[in-house]
Amino acid sequence: MRLTVLAGGVGGATFLRGLLAARPDADITVIGNTADDITLFGLRVCPDLDTVMYTLGNGISVERGWGREDETWVVKEELAAYGVQPTWFGLGDRDIATHLVRTQMLDAGYGLSAVTEALCARWQLPVRLLPMSDQRIETHVVVDDPENPGARKAIHFQEYWVRLHAEVPAHEIVVVGQEQAKPGPGVLEAIADCDVLLLPPSNPVVSIGTILGVPGIRDAVRATKAPVVGVSPIIGTGPVRGMADKVLAAIGVKSTAAAVGLHHGSRTTGGVLDGWLIDTSDADQLYEINGAGIAGHAVPLWMNDVPTTAAIATAALDLAERLRR
Amino acid sequence: MRLTVLAGGVGGATFLRGLLAARPDADITVIGNTADDITLFGLRVCPDLDTVMYTLGNGISVERGWGREDETWVVKEELAAYGVQPTWFGLGDRDIATHLVRTQMLDAGYGLSAVTEALCARWQLPVRLLPMSDQRIETHVVVDDPENPGARKAIHFQEYWVRLHAEVPAHEIVVVGQEQAKPGPGVLEAIADCDVLLLPPSNPVVSIGTILGVPGIRDAVRATKAPVVGVSPIIGTGPVRGMADKVLAAIGVKSTAAAVGLHHGSRTTGGVLDGWLIDTSDADQLYEINGAGIAGHAVPLWMNDVPTTAAIATAALDLAERLRR
Known part of the structure; x- marks a missing residue:
């Protein structure tokens, strides 16, 4: 079974752990958000790609949810001693090695997708991780x-x-840079040639939204023969994790499961969704979702641990099977 | 008293500690060798400048003689885990912060001398440290x-x-690159406008030799009104420290105090020395040195600790006074 997943950082990576537990034999391609990438101290940092890589490579700090386990912060302390800015970004020593390898390869002319593949080789990743674009966004x-x-x-x-x-x-x-960008190598193919396309509970604006915003990706999602099922990142009026509500407000979308589902829209009316998984506590919103041409389904959505997250992934895949054309 | 010192790495830095102890009120300018600089993992590393900076800023590892005290090696371990080369260069975590700041400033267009000044500001260096050139050599x-x-x-x-x-x-x-290079800002002035010019027991080929090889520097040393006194880096047939004998062989110079002195040559016959300090155990070579028009003087030259090194510096300055024109 070929599964393609559009993923941001912590939410996407957490969902992926559950998906891997639910479908260990699936052929999974992850299209990772690169729009929160940043250059710090000359190092190219890709927080979402690295969160997916470290999480699925068992190198993540489980406590923090980002960065490396057994991390040390010597370089960061020394940079602060030199008085250089910024001091607010958590660059750990282990993490810095990743950024050094990435930056050196990018400077040598490799594309971000080739760099990501090289980095992931060390982590023996159980998925194929593709940056949404090789261009800087x-x-x-x-x-x-x-x-x-x-x-x-x-x-x-x-x-x-x-x-x-x-x-x-x-x-x-x-x-910035999105309109001029192209999808990364393999991205459109992974969307077209999968059995199910999944949108995990990543930030709908600055993760899923920026992936879909790369010219060509939204059209590919709309055109794929695979069912497209998303998992709401909002439960009640708050995000599953992170601060998605803040950026939803910036684009005029309410922080509810239904509002985010309708923001993504039904594939029957120009949107990207066939199905939308929401939390059981939000079941009263199913009427609104279904009314917009999206197949809604309510299950417990808190990703408390791998088994509960695997159950969410299974529910998303079950919904996808029901929606297969 | 304005003292200018041409310095390599460990030998030069060790001598400078003694010089500072002997003349704490002197106005000291150090012209540092940059020809062993190297780019590793995209980071510009300046081993000799950093050895001088860390030593005089009390950040050096006294045990190793290079790199930082209380150093950790997490980034290096991680780079090795990614399988990237080289693994043989000792880049510590604290040290890497220095290289990150330097590389970022160089990439932003600052010259190496401006970068070095910025780095030294943190260490409150008791000397002015000038790279021999802002160009890459x-x-x-x-x-x-x-x-x-x-x-x-x-x-x-x-x-x-x-x-x-x-x-x-x-x-x-x-x-490589030396013929096209120019002396760094302030270098020629520091040679012309000092009271004594000192050559510490740094490597005569790949430290002192590369500094003198920057077009304009040798001529400035030959033209300065200040007496020029060097300290032999060879005692007996071996180097005070390091492996100077190996590179002396490459240029066809014997590993003896006299041979190195004659290699530098007397200012009366196209060379750069007025005086040459050698070890008491090599006193039988004074005849040869004096015969070449260089004022030789023998004192104990092992830099065992700061007081013995201060005594060597004092002997060099005393010899310079006797040679003042």
């Missing part, structure tokens, strides 16, 4: 400029997310 | 090619020195 967030009252400025998504904890109003999301 | 060593019997190949000096421990014959020393 970066999400910026328009916020109030504290130094110029009344004015606004665009900051890198990581600064908004990590330094500001998404605690200031996000007026607009600007995905 | 790299010493390569011609060795036998083990994969092609009878053929030779040029390898980076660090590979010869660190990986091969200078244990294979060095047929030739090639200083």
Whole structure:
């Protein structure tokens, strides 16, 4: 069974662990978000790709959910001693080795997809991890400029997310470089030639949204013969994890499972979804979802551990089977 | 008192500690060798500049003589886990932060001298450290090619020195980029406008030799009004430290204090020395040195600790005073 999954960082990686437990023999391709990539101290950092890689390679810090286990922070301390900025991004020593290898390969002319394949080889990943694009795409967030009252400025998504904890109003999301980008090698094929296409509970704006925003990817998702099933990243009025509600507000979408499902839209009316899995506590929203031409289904959606997450993945695949054309 | 010192790595830095102890109020400018600089994993590494910086900034590993004290090696282990080369160069985590700051500043367009000044600011260095040149200069060593019997190949000096421990014959020393290079900002002025110019017991070929080889520097040394006094890096037939004898052989110079002194030559006959300090055990070579127009003087030259090194520095300065024109 060939499964293709569009994934952001922690939410996507967590879902993938469950999916692998539910379908250990599946041939899984992950199309990873690269729009929150950032260059720090000259190092190209790909937080979402690395979270998927470390998680599925058993190198992730389970406690933090990002970065490496048994991590040390000597380089970061020394950079701070030199007084260089930024100090708010958590670059661990083990993690830095990944970025050094990546940056050196990129500088040598390899594409990000080739670099990612080389990095993943060390981790013996049980999936194929493809960056959504080899071109540089970066999400910026328009916020109030504290130094110029009344004015606004665009900051890198990581600064908004990590330094500001998404605690200031996000007026607009600007995905720099996206319009000029192309899907990475193998991405369109993985969408066209799969048995099920899954959208895990990743951030619908800055993860799933930026992947779908790469010219050609949304059309490929709309055209695939495979059923497309998503898992809501919102339970009640809050995100399963992270701060998806903050960026949903920036694009005028309510933080509810139904609103996010309708934002993605039905494939029968120009959207990308055939099915949409929501939490049992949100079952009253099924009527609205089904009314929009999306097959809704309610199951417990909290990814508490691998077995509960595997059950969510199984429910998504079961829903996909029912929707197969 | 304005002192200018041409320095390599460990030998130069050790001598400088003694000089600072002997003349704590002197205004000292160090012209550092950059010809053993190397780019590793995309990071620009300047071993000699860093050895001087860490030593005089009290950040050096006293035990190793190079790199940082309380060093950790997590990044290096991880790079090895990714299977990337080379694995033979000792890049510690604390050290890597220095190289990250340097590389990022160089990539941003700053010259190596401006970068070095910025790095030294953190260490509150008691001297002014100037790279011999802002241009890239790299010493390569011609060795036998083990994969092609009878053929030779040029390898980076660090590979010869660190990986091969200078244990294979060095047929030739090639200083790549040197002919096209210019002295760094302030270098010629520091040579012209000092009261004494000192050559510490650094490697006469790949440290002192490469500094003097930057077009303009040798002429400036020959023209300065200050007396020029060197300290022999050879005692008996062996180097004070390091493996200077191996590279002396490559340029056809015997490993003796007198031979190195004569290699540098007297300023009266086209060389760079007025005085040459040798070890008391080599006093029988004074006749040869003096005969070449260089004022020789024998004192104990082993730099066992700061006081003995301060005594050597004092002897060099005393010899300079006697030679002042």
